[in-house]
Amino acid sequence: MVVRKTYHCNNQILEWEWSSDNPLMPYPYWTSCYLIDGLLIDSGAPAGENDLKEFVNSLNPSQMIDKCFITHTHEDHAGGAHMLNTEFGIPIYTSDKALNLLKRGNIYPEYRQVAWGLKLLPVNAEIIDKPIITKSKKYNFELFPMSGHAPELNALIEKDQQWAFVADAVQPKYKMIFGKNSDIQEDISLICQSLSKLYDFTEGMDNLLIFSAGNGVLQGREFIKVKMEEIENLRIQAHEYHGELQKEGYSGKKLIRKLIRNLFGKESIIEQLTQGDLSRENLIISLIKWEK
Ligand SMILES: [Zn+2]
Numbered sequence: 001m002v003v004r005k006t007y008h009c010n011n012q013i014l015e016w017e018w019s020s021d022n023p024l025m026p027y028p029y030w031t032s033c034y035l036i037d038g039l040l041i042d043s044g045a046p047a048g049e050n051d052l053k054e055f056v057n058s059l060n061p062s063q064m065i066d067k068c069f070i071t072h073t074h075e076d077h078a079g080g081a082h083m084l085n086t087e088f089g090i091p092i093y094t095s096d097k098a099l100n101l102l103k104r105g106n107i108y109p110e111y112r113q114v115a116w117g118l119k120l121l122p123v124n125a126e127i128i129d130k131p132i133i134t135k136s137k138k139y140n141f142e143l144f145p146m147s148g149h150a151p152e153l154n155a156l157i158e159k160d161q162q163w164a165f166v167a168d169a170v171q172p173k174y175k176m177i178f179g180k181n182s183d184i185q186e187d188i189s190l191i192c193q194s195l196s197k198l199y200d201f202t203e204g205m206d207n208l209l210i211f212s213a214g215n216g217v218l219q220g221r222e223f224i225k226v227k228m229e230e231i232e233n234l235r236i237q238a239h240e241y242h243g244e245l246q247k248e249g250y251s252g253k254k255l256i257r258k259l260i261r262n263l264f265g266k267e268s269i270i271e272q273l274t275q276g277d278l279s280r281e282n283l284i285i286s287l288i289k290w291e292k
Pocket residue numbers: 072074149150168
């Protein structure tokens with residue numbers, strides 16, 4: 001297992017990243033937790049439990065975690081929550097939409113087990129529907145719903161500091177999508193709506209920092225705009241090609257295959273590894289369904 005620790009913003013934020021070193025993975029998949037004044041945002045993957053335990057034990061008294069917030073219920077974000085709660089007595093908070101999913105736990109397809117560990121244990125979480133004030137009362141985090149990647153996803157925003165902790169709601173590149181057979185169903189129109197909402201909400205924040213999960217810190221509000229334009233261009237292109245190909249007599253699987261070639265050159269290698277769960281095809285279907 002591989003662990004990275006990074007301090008951000010004059011040591012106010014400690015990022016703990018984790019990836020499996022399973023040789024079956026084509027490249028490392030990282031996930032992040034962020035620790036800010038006693039608040040831990042997300043909890044890593046089930047297979048990272050022991051590394052997270054070591055991390056918690058290594059903290060000095062001023063860094064001690066007094067609460068953990070789970071942004072969404074995917075196993076690479078909620079995987080350490082059971083352990084934090086049962087072994088350290090750390091209360092776990094989440095949004096109302098995520099609560100029952102967390103309480104239930106989850107079993108998921110094998111390719112996700114390879115990346116993140118065998119299963120998500122049930123988490124005894126509590127709902128939080130008001131801003132989260134940190135241990136020394138220095139920071140105030142607002143919950144900010146951002147559906148699209150997962151229906152229950154809530155980002156946390158610290159307005160005064162101009163920080164947005166978005167988990168997987170903002171991606172560096174929109175080239176792949178989840179869906180089909182698994183419980184992870186992404187929706188590109190909702191992703192774009194959430195980005196637009198975030199863009200409006202952060203108006204006036206000229207130094208906005210967007211903290212992603214495993215994809216680093218994305219700088220500036222403009223980044224959100226670029227992502228919205230990227231998605232809009234993909235949508236227009238997909239609809240144009242779709243119309244043209246239909247006129248040429250293409251339909252069904254053949255049409256989708258042709259669209260993948262036109263838009264991306266080829267299907268992602270991940271498609272095979274996940275038996276179609278994660279694929280460009282899923283992204284294309286979501287783009288085509290999105291009528292304006
Ligand atoms: Zn996720």
